[in-house]
Amino acid sequence: MRALWLYGAQLGTKLVWCCVFFGIRSPGLGLIDIGSLFIVIVLFQKIDRLAALLLFPYAAWVAFAMVLNAAIWWLN
Numbered sequence: 208m209r210a211l212w213l214y215g216a217q218l219g220t221k222l223v224w225c226c227v228f229f230g231i232r233s234p235g236l237g238l239i240d241i242g243s244l245f246i247v248i249v250l251f252q253k254i255d256r257l258a259a260l261l262l263f264p265y266a267a268w269v270a271f272a273m274v275l276n277a278a279i280w281w282l283n
Contacts, residue, residue: 209254210251210254210255210258213247213250213251213254216247217244217247217248220240220241220243220244220247221244223240224237224240224241224244227240228240228241228276234276234279234280234283235280237276237280238273238276238277238280241269241272241273241276242273244269245266245269245270245273248262248265248266248269249266
């Protein structure tokens with residue numbers, strides 16, 4: 208049940224990030240949200256180790272997007 212809740216939280220924070228970053232055009236709020244998205248992905252390790260290993264490429268992609276988001280926030 209907790210894994211399903213984390214999966215829903217991950218989907219929700221990803222949706223919020225897209226709306227905040229692209230819709231509202233707020234890189235600062237987007238950076239806060241993508242940081243919470245990364246934390247939610249890392250929390251999968253406490254629930255299921257295999258799920259965390261399978262989510263590793265996604266976590267790496269989110270980390271890269273977080274660095275890009277931070278650079279856009281810093282330069283603006």
